[in-house]
Amino acid sequence: MDTFTPLPATIGGLLIGLSAAMLWLGNGRIAGISGIFGQLLPPARTVAWRLVFLVALVAGTFAAASLFPALGNRPASLVGAPAWFAPGTAIWVGLSGILTGFGTKIGNGCTSGHGVCGLARLSKRSFVAVGVFFVVAILTVTLTGIV
Amino acid sequence: MTRPLSFPYLALSAVAGLTFGAGLYISGMVNPLKVLRFLDFTAIPSGGWDPSLAFVMVPAVVVMFIAVRIGRRREKPLFASRFHEPEFTRIDAPLVLGSAIFGIGWGMSGICPGPAISLLAFWPQDLLIYLLALFVGSYGGSVIIPSGRDKRLAVAH
Numbered sequence: 116m117d118t119f120t121p122l123p124a125t126i127g128g129l130l131i132g133l134s135a136a137m138l139w140l141g142n143g144r145i146a147g148i149s150g151i152f153g154q155l156l157p158p159a160r161t162v163a164w165r166l167v168f169l170v171a172l173v174a175g176t177f178a179a180a181s182l183f184p185a186l187g188n189r190p191a192s193l194v195g196a197p198a199w200f201a202p203g204t205a206i207w208v209g210l211s212g213i214l215t216g217f218g219t220k221i222g223n224g225c226t227s228g229h230g231v232c233g234l235a236r237l238s239k240r241s242f243v244a245v246g247v248f249f250v251v252a253i254l255t256v257t258l259t260g261i262v
Numbered sequence: 263m264t265r266p267l268s269f270p271y272l273a274l275s276a277v278a279g280l281t282f283g284a285g286l287y288i289s290g291m292v293n294p295l296k297v298l299r300f301l302d303f304t305a306i307p308s309g310g311w312d313p314s315l316a317f318v319m320v321p322a323v324v325v326m327f328i329a330v331r332i333g334r335r336r337e338k339p340l341f342a343s344r345f346h347e348p349e350f351t352r353i354d355a356p357l358v359l360g361s362a363i364f365g366i367g368w369g370m371s372g373i374c375p376g377p378a379i380s381l382l383a384f385w386p387q388d389l390l391i392y393l394l395a396l397f398v399g400s401y402g403g404s405v406i407i408p409s410g411r412d413k414r415l416a417v418a419h
Contacts, residue, residue, distance in 0.1 A: 142274055262298045
C-alpha cells in the first residue's frame with residue numbers, strides 16, 4: 116500500500132480537523148502535539164488533560180488499525196537510515212527525534228499546531244513556520260536520499 | 263476559573279485524542295514511509311509521488327477553520343474559561359530557525375510528533391529511541407529559551 120490514497124487521506128484529515136475543532140471549542144486548547152507533548156515537562160501545570168489526550172491518541176490509532184486492517188497503514192518498521200550513514204538507523208532516528216523536539220520547541224509548533232490549527236487561525240507565524248518546515252523537509256529528503 | 267480537572271474537560275480531551283489517533287491511522291500519516299513519499303518531490307517526474315498528505319491537511323484545516331470562526335462568536339469554550347490562543351504574532355528568529363530544524367528532523371525520518379506518539383500503538387523497533395530523543399530535544403529547547411512563550415507573550419502586549 117504505497118500509492119496515492121485520496122479517499123482515506125481525506126477521511127483521516129476530516130477526523131484530525133474534527134479532533135482539533137472539539138479541543139478548541141470544548142476546552143479552548145490548540146491540538147498541537149509537540150506542545151501537548153513538550154509541556155508534559157516541568158514546569159507543567161496542566162498535565163492531566165495532556166496525558167489523557169496522548170494516551171487516547173495511541174488508543175485511537177490502535178482501534179482504527181484493528182477495525183480497518185485492510186487499509187494497510189500499519190508500518191512494519193520505521194524507515195531505515197540512508198546507506199551512506201554508517202552509524203545506522205538507531206542513531207539516525209535518534210538525531211531526527213532530537214532535531215524535531217528542539218525545533219518544534221523553539222519554533223512553538225509542528226505539523227498539527229502550526230500546520231492544522233495555525234493555518235486555520237490564519238496566523239502569520241504559522242504560515243511562515245509551515246512554509247519553512249515543508250521546504251526544508253523536502254530538501255532534506257532529496258539531499259539524504261532516504262526514500 | 264479554568265477547570266482543567268473537571269470530568270467534561272478530561273472526557274473531551276479523551277474523545278479528541280481518540281479521534282486524532284484514528285485520523286492518523288486512516289489517513290496513512292502514521293506510516294513514516296508514506297509521509298516521506300509525499301516529501302520526495304524528486305519522484306514527481308516519474309509519477310511515483312504520493313500527494314496523500316495534502317489531502318489530509320486541506321480538510322483538517324478547513325474543519326478547524328470553521329471551528330475557529332464559530333469560536334470567534336463565542337466568549338469562551340464550553341468547558342473552560344478562555345480560548346488559549348497564542349497572542350504573539352511577530353515573525354522572529356526562533357520561529358524560523360526552529361521550523362527549519364524541525365524540517366530537517368521530519369525529512370530525515372518522515373516522523374513528526376503526532377504520528378510519533380500514535381506509533382506507540384504498533385511499537386516498531388527504534389521508536390522508543392525517537393521518543394526519548396524527542397523529549398531530550400524538547401527539553402533542550404526549553405532550556406535555551408527559558409519560558410520563552412510567556413516572555414514573548416509579554417512583549418506582544
